[in-house]
Amino acid sequence: MTDMTDATRVTAAATRPALSGRVKAALTLFVLFALMPPLASALNDPFYVLIGTRILAYAIAALALDLILGFGAMVSFGHAAYLGLGTYAVAILSGFGINDLLVQILAATAMSAVFAAVTGAISLRTRGVYFIMITLAFGQMAFFFFISLSAYGGDDGVALASRSTLLGMEVLKTDFGLYYTTLVMLIGLFFLCHRITKSRFGRVLTGIRENPTRMEAIGFAPFRYQLTAFVISGCITAMAGVVLANQAQFVSPAFMSWHKSGELIVMVVLGGPGTLAGPIAGAVAALLLEEWLGALSEHWKLFFGLFLVLMVLFSPNGITGLLKKLGFGEKQK
Amino acid sequence: MTALTVTDLCKHYGALKVTDHVSLDIAPGEIHAIIGPNGAGKTTLIAQLSGQLGSDSGRVALDGKDITHLSMPERVRLGLARSFQITSVLPGFTALENVALAVQARQGSSFRFFGTVAAERALNAAAMEALHEAGLDHRAQIPARSLSHGEHRRLELAIALATKPRVLLLDEPLAGVGGEDAETFVENLRRLKGRLTMVLIEHDMDAVFALADRVSVLVYGRIIATGAPDAIRSDPEVRAAYLGEEEQEIA
Known part of the structure; x- marks a missing residue:
């Protein structure tokens, strides 16, 4: 029995490290993000702040997708729908003269929660490739719905007159303000997701990923946990959409196209699924490559594809895996 | 009252009857072994009892409560757990x-x-x-x-x-475990005896006869005999269907 208590103590110690590798990696990224705008202005390249905001917004979406793709093995190929719901929440509310970011976020998450609950409940009746296909189908349904919404420009989309306000203040008016507000959101959401993955709920979700039959055999019905995670992920993705609408000051169904869903998956896979910090890095890498390769050649997607193939071949766990091979980060659990 | 009651349980795939009118009454605290040749339908029976697999007809009751139509997680929460033959x-x-x-x-x-x-x-x-x-x-x-x-x-x-669990379904817990390791494992199981009811599927006859209070013999989805280990060992029908076969293999 003494062995037993010893072992229990070991557990408590082993599971409470000062800071896990995942958190350290994320904090490093956040510091770099925080330093970027002053650096960009010093280099007389303030345009990068706006590009940076776009990167941070996609980082939020990639983080959200990782929660279900990496931790729940649910490959949603329709997550762009939530980006779109976020952007349209901004456009539609501003049409009614409501411009506050918090209200927009609230509306975007509420709409996304409903959409995710309904489509998730149906999609989760399938697994694997079928799940991918059915989420794609729902994503396309949302896409075509907004294309037919002529009041908001249909196919062409609609430009926004101004950026959102934050509690009535025009914090987001400057590119710096928008950038740092987005960064605060990203940091908050990262820690939210991190807590979730370490919680009781997170352990169940990961367990279902590892072996759903075993989970049923100890008394868990996977569906309700998977659906909850799916809804949370959709809501967080919608917040990224709210930011994107402000960043582009333009809203169109293009945000919901299946290409976008694919790009989000690429970001997660590129960064390393199931790591949270990885997909944030994945979003940075994918968008910077798009930016740079795009400047080099109009056939940049060819080079990007080549890069992806090499990445998947040589580092199946993405950037996270690459860093681990080089001796950084935490041990694989 | 019985801990687990199985009444006329059936399952068939097309014309193949995998579980053919199986009835069992398992007493609280009992270790009830189910033996039978390969392909007799033992694992299918466990899957039906645990709720992993639906049944075509018949009834399963846990402590008198009908659980025939409950899912596996629901049964687990009522106190019916299982282990897997292939580690899961x-x-x-x-x-x-x-x-x-x-x-x-x-x-x-x-x-x-x-x-x-x-x-x-x-x-x-x-x-x-x-x-x-x-x-x-x-x-x-x-x-x-x-x-x-x-x-x-x-x-x-x-x-x-x-x-x-109050009732534990063990699907070949000793599969692939040999020698001393098997002995200590049997000892671990013996210590649980009386505390919970166990339905044990096992090919290791030493383990079965060391642990079981009663043994049922399943052949082609049907229970051909149920009784105390000694009675089963000397049952001519059982010997013909199963034990004899094994002895011949050994010989």
Whole structure:
């Protein structure tokens, strides 16, 4: 029995490290993000702040997708729908003269929660490739719905007159303000997701990923946990959409196209699924490559594809895996 | 009252009757072994009892409560647990985490999104106790994928025990475990005797005759005999259908 208590103590110690590798990696990224705008202005390249905001917004979406793709093995190929719901929440509310970011976020998450609950409940009746296909189908349904919404420009989309306000203040008016507000959101959401993955709920979700039959055999019905995670992920993705609408000051169904869903998956896979910090890095890498390769050649997607193939071949766990091979980060659990 | 009552349970795939009007009355605290040649339908029967597989007709009752139409998770929560013939654990989780998850399933809500689960003492302590009973407490921190085959079999048992079942369905717990390891494993099971009811499917006849209070013989989905181990051993029909076959193989 003494062995037993010893072992229990070991557990408590082993599971409470000062800071896990995942958190350290994320904090490093956040510091770099925080330093970027002053650096960009010093280099007389303030345009990068706006590009940076776009990167941070996609980082939020990639983080959200990782929660279900990496931790729940649910490959949603329709997550762009939530980006779109976020952007349209901004456009539609501003049409009614409501411009506050918090209200927009609230509306975007509420709409996304409903959409995710309904489509998730149906999609989760399938697994694997079928799940991918059915989420794609729902994503396309949302896409075509907004294309037919002529009041908001249909196919062409609609430009926004101004950026959102934050509690009535025009914090987001400057590119710096928008950038740092987005960064605060990203940091908050990262820690939210991190807590979730370490919680009781997170352990169940990961367990279902590892072996759903075993989970049923100890008394868990996977569906309700998977659906909850799916809804949370959709809501967080919608917040990224709210930011994107402000960043582009333009809203169109293009945000919901299946290409976008694919790009989000690429970001997660590129960064390393199931790591949270990885997909944030994945979003940075994918968008910077798009930016740079795009400047080099109009056939940049060819080079990007080549890069992806090499990445998947040589580092199946993405950037996270690459860093681990080089001796950084935490041990694989 | 019986702990587990099975009445006229049937399952067929097309014309093939895998479970053919099986009836069993298992008393509380009993270890009831089900033996039979390969392909007799033992694992199918366990799958039906555990709720993993639906039944075409018949009835299953746990402590008198009809559970025929309940799902596997619902049955587990009522106290009917199973182990798997082919090890089925969470490979990326440590042994302790595998078992702690089974404790979590019956202790408190799993819709908690914040507190760190790995730091929950109550879960870890209960999990360690189950690991101890299965003889695996010294390997608690090892990821399940790194455990040996014999250790996997113990982990299967520990996970099932951690759900605190009243009735435990053991599908060949000793599969692939040999020699001394098998003996200590049988000893672990014997210590549980009386505390919970067990339905044991096992090919290891030494283990069956050492543990079982009663034995049922399943052949082509039908129970051809039920009785005390000694009576079964000397039953001519059983010998012809099963035991004899094995003796011939040995000879």
